[in-house]
Amino acid sequence: MAKSINEYEISEIKDIIIETDTIKTFIFDWDMEEGRIPKPGQFMMVWSFNGKQDEKPMSISKIGINNNEIGITIKNVGEFTNHIHNLEIGDKLGLRGPYGNNFSINGNKILAIGGGVGMAPISTFVEYAREKGKEIDVISASITKDELLFTNRLDNCGANIFTCTDDGTCGFEGYATHRTINILEDSCYDMAVVCGPEIMMKGIFNILEDASILAEYSMERYMKCAMGICGQCCLDNTGWRVCIEGPIFTSDQIKQIIEFGKYHRDASGVKHYL
Numbered sequence: 001m002a003k004s005i006n007e008y009e010i011s012e013i014k015d016i017i018i019e020t021d022t023i024k025t026f027i028f029d030w031d032m033e034e035g036r037i038p039k040p041g042q043f044m045m046v047w048s049f050n051g052k053q054d055e056k057p058m059s060i061s062k063i064g065i066n067n068n069e070i071g072i073t074i075k076n077v078g079e080f081t082n083h084i085h086n087l088e089i090g091d092k093l094g095l096r097g098p099y100g101n102n103f104s105i106n107g108n109k110i111l112a113i114g115g116g117v118g119m120a121p122i123s124t125f126v127e128y129a130r131e132k133g134k135e136i137d138v139i140s141a142s143i144t145k146d147e148l149l150f151t152n153r154l155d156n157c158g159a160n161i162f163t164c165t166d167d168g169t170c171g172f173e174g175y176a177t178h179r180t181i182n183i184l185e186d187s188c189y190d191m192a193v194v195c196g197p198e199i200m201m202k203g204i205f206n207i208l209e210d211a212s213i214l215a216e217y218s219m220e221r222y223m224k225c226a227m228g229i230c231g232q233c234c235l236d237n238t239g240w241r242v243c244i245e246g247p248i249f250t251s252d253q254i255k256q257i258i259e260f261g262k263y264h265r266d267a268s269g270v271k272h273y274l
Contacts, residue, residue, distance in 0.1 A: 047094030107190020115196025202261025
């Protein structure tokens with residue numbers, strides 16, 4: 001019998017890739033059973049066994065259908081992620097999923113934009129789209145050169161890579177928004193996909209709207225169940241659940257989400273402005 005996506009799988013860490021000083025990718029064996037094959041843009045719920053039964057959503061950054069592997073890329077930003085960063089090959093994590101919807105492909109020339117660890121779901125999309133023969137330009141943005149993600153990997157799959165860093169240590173000096181404006185001066189696209197800090201995505205949204213380029217955006221919110229039951233990840237004022245109706249939202253949907261680029265809510269429902 002095929003496993004349900006809502007069943008935990010206690011998974012041994014098969015490999016750990018140190019991407020930057022603060023970001024690691026964790027590789028796991030994963031049976032690609034019907035209903036459990038991840039799609040670009042989906043996420044996993046990760047249980048850390050750290051004594052507090054913590055569980056967090058993490059974007060899938062690697063989908064290895066041929067070798068039955070998945071990867072999740074995690075930035076060390078707090079107690080939960082620090083615990084995971086201290087694990088070693090052979091240690092175990094609890095995984096359930098994949099959850100949420102996925103990026104779609106519309107047209108033949110696509111712009112993919114990722115900021116920081118937002119490159120995780122972007123990377124799976126780019127590889128998938130390249131397998132479909134699509135022409136992909138990728139903007140990979142970070143604060144500094146040492147924090148850029150997956151540039152070699154995506155270059156190897158045939159994507160065109162455009163880096164930008166806040167401090168100018170690699171590629172274009174400036175933000176992802178500046179790099180997007182720069183690229184659109186000479187290029188046209190059928191669609192775009194975007195993931196990164198929400199304040200960045202808000203700026204990108206405005207630029208792409210002005211250029212009449214439809215896009216899809218990967219959003220992040222506080223989650224507990226990932227099954228649409230608890231309501232923790234509902235968006236004002238649509239009521240859409242990021243774990244079910246998202247995490248990928250189209251340009252037309254983004255226009256209806258009044259909190260986009262403005263605030264998010266914590267576990268208690270309190271607004272935190274960006």
